[in-house]
Structures are given as C-alpha cells and as structure tokens.
Amino acid sequence: MRLSRTSVAAALVALLALGGPALAAPTAAALPVRPAAVPADAATVTVTGEGSASAEPDLAVVGAGVEATAKTSQAAMDTQSKAAAALLAAVRAEGVADRDVRTESVSLQPVHDYTGGAPRLTGYQAAQSFTVKVRQVARTGAVLQAVTDAAGDAARIGFVVFGVSDPAPLQARAREAAHADARAKAEQYARLSGRALGRLISLSEDASTTPRPVPAAGDTPGAGMAAVPAAPGEIRATATVTAVYALV
Known part of the structure; x- marks a missing residue:
C-alpha cells in the first residue's frame, strides 16, 4: 500500500501531538555548542604588544x-x-x-x-x-x-x-600596557589597510618577567x-x- 504525502504528513503531526520521544524536537541543551569559527577568507592582523611597569622597591x-x-x-x-x-x-x-x-x-x-x-x-x-x-x-x-x-x-x-x-599589581600593570600596545598597533595597521578593526580573535602571552631584584x-x-x-x-x-x- 502506498501512502500519499498528505497521509505521511498527517501521521507525523499526530505523533508529535502525542509527544512521541523519537520525533520530539531537540532541546537547546542537546544541541552542540561550537565556538564561532573565523572564515578561511577573513582578513586578520596579527600584532605583538610590549608593556612594562616600574615601582620603587619596598x-x-x-x-x-x-x-x-x-x-x-x-x-x-x-x-x-x-x-x-x-x-x-x-x-x-x-x-x-x-x-x-x-x-x-x-x-x-x-x-x-x-x-x-x-x-x-x-x-x-x-x-x-x-x-x-x-x-x-x-x-x-x-x-x-x-x-x-x-x-x-x-x-x-x-x-x-x-x-x-607583592609583585602581582606591578605585573598586572605591565600586562595592561602590553595589551594596549597591541591594540594600538592593530588599529594603525587596520587604518593603513583602509579597513576598520574588528573583534579580538585570539590573545596569548608570549613572555613576562616577574619583578626581580638585582x-x-x-x-x-x-x-x-x-x-x-x-x-x-x-x-x-x-x-x-x-x-x-x-x-x-
């Protein structure tokens, strides 16, 4: 026996109305969460930022x-x-x-x-x-x-x-300076390229020197x-x- 498209659609509607688990729509929690990918052809700029901070020894x-x-x-x-x-x-x-x-x-x-x-x-x-x-x-x-x-x-x-x-506050100031330096460079390169600076895609700390006495x-x-x-x-x-x- 061949079922018409109308019959199949009606059967699906009936099952959904009955709460059939096999046909229930997936919940938001069941959906996989993936980070937003950067298109392969997207234009990016990579910069290195350097920063330092000084303080009197205590x-x-x-x-x-x-x-x-x-x-x-x-x-x-x-x-x-x-x-x-x-x-x-x-x-x-x-x-x-x-x-x-x-x-x-x-x-x-x-x-x-x-x-x-x-x-x-x-x-x-x-x-x-x-x-x-x-x-x-x-x-x-x-x-x-x-x-x-x-x-x-x-x-x-x-x-x-x-x-x-306490070296932590001094090191934090150095990191802030490095971050600001990186963004300033990126803004300059974007301007020179005739583009606007978009979102930050990635950020990594290459090196830091904890304040050390000499x-x-x-x-x-x-x-x-x-x-x-x-x-x-x-x-x-x-x-x-x-x-x-x-x-x-």
Whole structure:
C-alpha cells in the first residue's frame, strides 16, 4: 500500500501531538555548542604588544653570615656561634622581625695546607649564613652596618637585593600596557589597510618577567666598613603578548 504525502504528513503531526520521544524536537541543551569559527577568507592582523611597569622597591633582602677558623672543630663552632648570636641580636635591634630572619646554611669543614704537595690539616672553618628581609628599605644601610659592627672580622655580606613584597599589581600593570600596545598597533595597521578593526580573535602571552631584584653587592668581608650607602633603584616588570584581530 502506498501512502500519499498528505497521509505521511498527517501521521507525523499526530505523533508529535502525542509527544512521541523519537520525533520530539531537540532541546537547546542537546544541541552542540561550537565556538564561532573565523572564515578561511577573513582578513586578520596579527600584532605583538610590549608593556612594562616600574615601582620603587619596598623590600630589601640581605644575605649575611659569619665565618670563623680555629685549630679544633669545637673552637671553630664556638666562635661562629658567638658571632652568629651577635649578628642576630644586631638585626633585631634594627627592627627586623624574627619572621624575617632565616638560617640558610650551617657548615663545618677542615682546612688543609697543600704547601709541599701532601695536604696537612691546619684547623677547621665553621660558617653560618642568613637571609634578612628589611621591610623599611631606608634602613638597609643601617642593618648592614649593624651586622659588621656586631660580628666584626667574622661578618660576611653575601648580597643585597631589592624588590617588591607583592609583585602581582606591578605585573598586572605591565600586562595592561602590553595589551594596549597591541591594540594600538592593530588599529594603525587596520587604518593603513583602509579597513576598520574588528573583534579580538585570539590573545596569548608570549613572555613576562616577574619583578626581580638585582644583586647590588658581592661577597664582601665586614671588617673596615664605615657607612654603608644603599641605592634601591627601580623595580621593573615587563610583558609581551600576541594578538589577532579581525579586519572589517
């Protein structure tokens, strides 16, 4: 038996009216969601944006320590411990909180004299190193001086680095500058091409440099130091992005 087109249409209408699941219209949730594709022949412009931001440092990190040499290991450790205690007392007197002082290493090793070829034990060297965070940058020089005054010839200054306690806002400003730079370049290229700048298609961060302090001093013995000037300078963060815009 052959059904006419009219009969088939009537049957479908009846099934839909009955709520037949097989013929129910798909819901919005069942439809696949696909990102809007860029037509293959669409005109685009790809640009690189660079940005930077600067700030005054609000933190100094000092690498300080003590070192002592003696005939016996016990004597070396005793001398080192006494110098370390004096160092810690001095930085605390300068207003540095206990949470901002951390022991980085403690060492004890033999000292040999290699004159004549065969090594000859001459004593022992004991050392201890600390990192000291100075949250009042203007006090950095005073802390350095306090270390050398307290520990004397045993004092060692390994480094002084400056930075920011919270680098996130500075890095965010660098990213904003990079984004603005990319858009300004894209607008210029669109204008030169006789087009208008369309929507942003893609954006990726190529590189960013989290604000990092730069070493300001080498390994310097403490003896003989008078006033200790410190120049914090400026902390800088940078960011580079690649952006693709449509041209309309």
